[in-house]
Amino acid sequence: MTSKRPEAIAAIAGTMRSSVSRRRLLQAAGIGGAAMVAAACGAGGDDAEATGPASAAAAEDMSDTDMTMNWSNWPLYIDVNEDTGERPTLEAFQAETGIAVTYTEDVNDNNEFYAKVRTQLEQGQDIGRDLVVLTDWMAALWIQNGFAQTLDKAIMPNSGNIIPRLQSVAFDPNRDYTLPWQSGFGGLGYNIAAYQSATGNDTLTTVDQLFDPALKGRVTVLSEMRDTMGVLIASQGNDPSNFTDDQFSQAIELLTQQVDSGQIRQVTGNDYIAAMESGDVIAVIGWSGDVIALGEDFNFELPETGGTLWTDNMLIPALAQHKKNAELVMNYYYDPTVAAEVAAYVNYICPVEGAQAAMETIDPELAASEFIFPSQATLDQTYVFMELTPEQNEQYEREFQKAIGN
Numbered sequence: 001m002t003s004k005r006p007e008a009i010a011a012i013a014g015t016m017r018s019s020v021s022r023r024r025l026l027q028a029a030g031i032g033g034a035a036m037v038a039a040a041c042g043a044g045g046d047d048a049e050a051t052g053p054a055s056a057a058a059a060e061d062m063s064d065t066d067m068t069m070n071w072s073n074w075p076l077y078i079d080v081n082e083d084t085g086e087r088p089t090l091e092a093f094q095a096e097t098g099i100a101v102t103y104t105e106d107v108n109d110n111n112e113f114y115a116k117v118r119t120q121l122e123q124g125q126d127i128g129r130d131l132v133v134l135t136d137w138m139a140a141l142w143i144q145n146g147f148a149q150t151l152d153k154a155i156m157p158n159s160g161n162i163i164p165r166l167q168s169v170a171f172d173p174n175r176d177y178t179l180p181w182q183s184g185f186g187g188l189g190y191n192i193a194a195y196q197s198a199t200g201n202d203t204l205t206t207v208d209q210l211f212d213p214a215l216k217g218r219v220t221v222l223s224e225m226r227d228t229m230g231v232l233i234a235s236q237g238n239d240p241s242n243f244t245d246d247q248f249s250q251a252i253e254l255l256t257q258q259v260d261s262g263q264i265r266q267v268t269g270n271d272y273i274a275a276m277e278s279g280d281v282i283a284v285i286g287w288s289g290d291v292i293a294l295g296e297d298f299n300f301e302l303p304e305t306g307g308t309l310w311t312d313n314m315l316i317p318a319l320a321q322h323k324k325n326a327e328l329v330m331n332y333y334y335d336p337t338v339a340a341e342v343a344a345y346v347n348y349i350c351p352v353e354g355a356q357a358a359m360e361t362i363d364p365e366l367a368a369s370e371f372i373f374p375s376q377a378t379l380d381q382t383y384v385f386m387e388l389t390p391e392q393n394e395q396y397e398r399e400f401q402k403a404i405g406n
Helices: 089-095 110-122 138-144 158-163 190-199 224-235 245-260 270-277 288-293 322-330 336-346 355-362 390-403
Strands: 068-070 101-104 132-135 178-191 217-221 264-268 283-287 298-301 307-315
Touching: 068 322, 089 101, 089 132, 089 178, 089 322, 089 336, 110 132, 110 138, 132 138, 132 322, 138 307, 158 322, 178 190, 178 224, 178 288, 178 336, 217 270, 224 245, 224 283, 224 307, 224 390, 245 264, 245 390, 264 270, 270 288, 283 288, 288 298, 288 336, 336 355
Parallel strands: 068 101, 068 132, 217 264, 217 283
Antiparallel strands: 132 307, 178 283, 178 298, 178 307
């Protein structure tokens, strides 16, 4: 975005958390129910094209007469002024454009969120959201089923600022439907002092250490199958980006053993952050930005055998009534300075070209962070989970749900 922004934006650096030691957050979302195997039915592969019944549907866009929009995102995924509770970049966008944004942190788990809106989507109804943020594989499912609207790039000149690595993906080769919000790593997180006290080890870098009996009942893993299983598959010397049914089953056996033994306390979405903050949980298979945001008492490591790499994407649902307003939001957050301001708070991989240079003026230490602007060496320690056929997705989700007791 080349137009001037309010002075409030320029002052954001002073209100944001500018060092990791001050990044201590409380989980906002309540504990969700068990993840549903929603993607198993009617889901296409990760590279499927939009063919669903809603693919041709389009709502009348009310943006020019109704200066509002509704945005659903994951918890702890945008910058917040901890003194006032306001979201500085979002407040600045509203002041600049006059568009009132209702921002809701109600995406706790991809399957769980999809289950809440699936019936409306399949019946060709507006789900009451103009912008949602979904992980690659779930975004692929929405596109394949015709649940996403094509973006008008003329309204979004900043969309050209997407980093080269994310410009084309199998499920949306030309980024006709999506723009990345943030990327991140799946790996090992832990409370440093509690982990050292319980185990006598300094750092947690392997899955074997995660399953140390000294941590029994104080471990959680993610309900996102691809992240938990990706870490476990890699820990057994196999490739999460290219594995066999037998290799998946081998990792499922390991997961089942750890759940049945009581080693794993809970399988959750973003809820694990609250359990780490309270001290109920010491160690997790979790997401990089979440753990880093907890502060200097916690640490995140990519496992020695490799972690997962994923991207969450902004997408406009079919029949959303404020499409243009949503596109203006997407364009705004692809301004490098705005993107850097968000990244400085959430500590996830920033998808916007030029944001690293902008970060230098906000926090030079974060500009060098491997978890926000990773080098190729760091990316080489991770895997993107294998693209699945609908049949594979159904099979693997079913096995995963059985292993975690659902």
